[in-house]
Every structure is written in structure tokens, then in C-alpha cells.
Amino acid sequence: MRILITAGPTREYLDDVRYLSNASSGQMGYALARSAIQAGHEVALVSGPVILPPPEGCEVFQVETTDEMFAQSEKLFSECDGVIGTAAVCDYRIKTRKAGKIAKTGEAISLELVETIDVLAELGTQKGNRWVIGFALESQDARFNAVRKLYSKKCDAIVLNGVSAIGSTENYVEVIDQTQKTVATYSGEKAQVADSLIAWIQEHIVAK
Numbered sequence: 001m002r003i004l005i006t007a008g009p010t011r012e013y014l015d016d017v018r019y020l021s022n023a024s025s026g027q028m029g030y031a032l033a034r035s036a037i038q039a040g041h042e043v044a045l046v047s048g049p050v051i052l053p054p055p056e057g058c059e060v061f062q063v064e065t066t067d068e069m070f071a072q073s074e075k076l077f078s079e080c081d082g083v084i085g086t087a088a089v090c091d092y093r094i095k096t097r098k099a100g101k102i103a104k105t106g107e108a109i110s111l112e113l114v115e116t117i118d119v120l121a122e123l124g125t126q127k128g129n130r131w132v133i134g135f136a137l138e139s140q141d142a143r144f145n146a147v148r149k150l151y152s153k154k155c156d157a158i159v160l161n162g163v164s165a166i167g168s169t170e171n172y173v174e175v176i177d178q179t180q181k182t183v184a185t186y187s188g189e190k191a192q193v194a195d196s197l198i199a200w201i202q203e204h205i206v207a208k
Contacts (some may be wrong), residue, residue, distance in 0.1 A: 001041045001206065004076050004083040005033050006119065008048035008065040011088035012093035014111065015099045023166050024088035027134070031194035032084055034057050039198050044076045048087060066116040068092055077123055082131035082205070085120035085153075092116060124154030133207050134158040137165065147180050156205050157183075159197065175200060 007029020011019040026047060030145040033043045034055040044059045046069055054060040061076070063069045066089050077083060092113040102109070124132050134155040136146040139162065146160040160174045171193050183204070186196040 001082075002044065002080045003036050003041050004044050004046065004073060005029055005036070006046045006069060006073055006083070006085050006087035007033070008050040008087075010048045010069055010089045010090045010116075011064050012066065012090045012116065013097055014094050015098040015100060015102045020090055020092060020094075020113075022088050022090065023096045024048070024050075025167050025188050026052050027167075028161075028165070028171060028194065029084075029086035029191045029205065030055060032086060032197060034191070035194040038134045038195075039202065041198075044080060046072050046076065047066060060107040066093070066119065070117050070119045070122060073119055074124060077130070080086070080130065082133065082201075083120070083123055084133045084135075084201075085123070087119065088137065089119050090116055118153070120155070121153040125155060128155040131201075133201060133205070136160050137163065139163050143176075145177055146174075150178070150180075157201075165202060173197070177204070184208070 008026030009022045009024040011021045012118050013019045030052050033045045036043050037055055037057045046061045061072050063072050093116050095112040095114045132155045134153050136149050136158050138145045146158050150158040157175055157177045161171055165171045169190060171190050172187040173183045177183045184200055186193045
């Protein structure tokens, strides 16, 4: 089986120096890539900027912006059996990127932001017979928002985790399937959680 995995943050530049982003370390996505390879699968890993060594035996595609992540993922998805979307994609970008470096003037400035493309939702519309697993990192109304993303992104299941996972080597996750029920929970080192999630996907998603 060939699996597409997205990982890490994306960046959206305000000018040639500054950018919007988030604190994602990419650890969960890289751990999943490693676990999938150890389970005998091929992995294409599309990664935003992180300070992590790529898993051995993995095809790695480095990207920076959300548009780059989508373009690379869309290109690879047609050759894959499924996708696991762990990337913490930047939700907004500046409407018009400024040339050079925005200078300080001592005054407040206003930036007009627009939404970026929803990478996993776009892949979901193209899924066909392939499967889609999403990740939802929520700080409030966690379950409601996770279920909403489950359907809006056309996922077969979604993995809910909290903000405590950011930058941590550990994680606690709930797997929510199409019944809207929590069908599995895993906690511990992200490497252990990744092993459990790959095993769950093989048994409950791929086997179907």
C-alpha cells in the first residue's frame, strides 16, 4: 500500500521576510510515516518546514506555503491508496503580499487576510475509492468541530487531539469514525500512538 502523509506547518509570507505560521513540530506526521514504513507500506511525505530527520525509506517532498503543499499532495494522491493529513496548514494568508520588507513607522498597520485552500478537503473531493484520515487539533468545542471536519473534508475517520500535543513528544488522541463515535483512544509517546493508528487504519479502514 502507498500512503500519502502531510506533516508540519505551512508558512504564508506577509512580505519577503515575515510570515504567518504556527507552532507545529511535525513530530506526529513523521512518526506516522515511520510506523507505516515499518508496517511494510510505501510512504510519500509532504512536509512543511520542520527540524526533523526524514524517516528512512520515505519519499520526502519539502514545501513551504499552503498552495505548494496542495499542489504537491494533489500530484501524489493519484498514485496513493489513501492519505493521512496531519499537517497544521496555515488557515490565512495576506491578500496582497508586500514586496521587500514592511518598514516600521510607529503607527498601527492593518493587514487584509483571506483563507488559504483547505488541502485535505480538496483531496477529499478527489478521493474516489481511496481513503482519507484527517487530524483535528481543537481547543474548544473539540468534539463538535472534529465531527464537522470529518464530514466537510470527506474523511473516513478523524483523529482528535488537543493543543497540548503541539511541540510535545507525547499525545492523546481519539479516533472518531463515520458513526460520530469515538472508536479508539491512544496515549503515550507519539511513536507509540503512531504505531497504534497505523494498525487501526489497516484493520478498520483498509480491510473494508
